[in-house]
Amino acid sequence: MSSDQISTFSFLFSAQLQCACDCRYLVENMRREICILVPLLLLLPPVCGQVSRLRPNVTFHKYLMNWTQAQLYCRENHTDLVTIRNETENLDKFHGWIGLYRENTSSDWKWSRGDEIATYFPWKNDHPKDGENCAFTKEDGKQWLATKCESHNQFMCYEENLVLVKENKTWEDALMHCRTLEAVDQSKPATDYQNHRYDLATLLTVDDLTFAQETAQEAPHEVWTGLRYLAGQWVWVGGEPGPPKNINSCPTQRFCGILRKNGSLDIRDCMQKRFFLCYKKPSS
Template sequence: MRKICILVPLLLHLPSVCGQSTGLRTRNYIHLSDMTSWSHAQAQCREKYTDLVTISSEKENQLFVSGAGWIGLYREDSNSPWKWSRRDELANFTIWDTDTGDPTINENCAFKYSNKVAWNTDPCDRSHSFMCFNERVVLVKQQKTWEEALKHSTNYQNYRYDLATLLIPDDHVYAREKAQEATTDEVWTGLRYLAGKWVWVGGEQMQYEGIQSCPGQSSCGILEKTGTTQFGMRDCKQRLNFLCYQKLQTSGEV
């Protein structure tokens, strides 16, 4: 059984909660009990979720005290720096278990025991359970019309995604950060003009002003990579990259 909880990165002093409605920076963390090697765990996380977990600070590490298994930390060999699986980012924070000593020459992957703060190392071909994470926002670098993008999003990963809804100011900041890797200058969002008003595909209320009130029937909302406006609009038949977001579950287990 996979247990999914929602953690709030900007409020890391809070315990994890399930089914909490928060901004788009929220991540899901999933513990999988399958015993496997680090590389296979990485492949499983990347196939079904985003990647093995990244733990960037002592405060964030407190959220994983009860977690166990492989984390995303590894190195090529004993002379190489420790890196995180996600984008091969260099690790600026580590916390090794002093009872077991420093990592040995053949121990190049990191894991942790349940109810322990510090981490341990093991040869990467050993078997452990593992922890994945899922980012709520995914940039899809395919050029599709708005309707095609919507269909792609709602069919993505067991129908748990939709075109992105941007409700709070930080959603716009985060979405624009994600859009920097797009291959088009603009990306589709989940905003569309229907029946004389702008609506989000998820049914949320449009809370922002400044977008044209009578744009025509084939108008859909975009976010510019380099702009400062909250929204723009384009003909829905244009082909752009797009942002999907994961719809939060109301139950803690799936």
């Protein structure tokens, strides 16, 4: 990696990896001990200019359904009806049912996905009204309206590609959790070889890191990623290219990669317990 490339990406990785090691190599019949200082930057060069594969994918459906039917369709064919938490996520290209609903007039508004309490409401004037408990957007997508859930509308589903699991687990237990979330071939266990749809998250691009950082804000501390030191090199367990194969580093313990809440990557003992990020593997 050139000095210009290192300068370009240095703002992403403030921490350096210092390995106290006792590595023995046989070179021309001579044994020697080597201690190596390896910047984490050199292990993880992000790819610039690429859109994150981790952000949700929104699909617009023109079928006319009531809110409950649309919710069921999205859950069977995607992840759920779309969730919109802030102005940045608000959609101006599509219109129809969104995942926002309430049980009755006195109830909190919630999102269909996980029954998360909603906090962002760009309602059109005079909305919502009594008895109107499901939300939809009009053509411009900027303002929301409420209507009876039995009404028929087009709707928007989304695919969730990155999941923050709010359970404290070791790195290996976190890996197993991700890989058992969903099977590629539903007729076989997700634990079968290469039959897992999810894995511990791989963060290849700058936007991957940015979106993962946003997602990790809900965690109390840093979170596990799919980075692991194996067989003398750093690898992403999902199999994606990324860390160079010729980095000479030799941690004295089992080290795995974490994402800090400030967006930087670092390493920790794999036996520590923390929240973790699972991601949906790209289709081959």
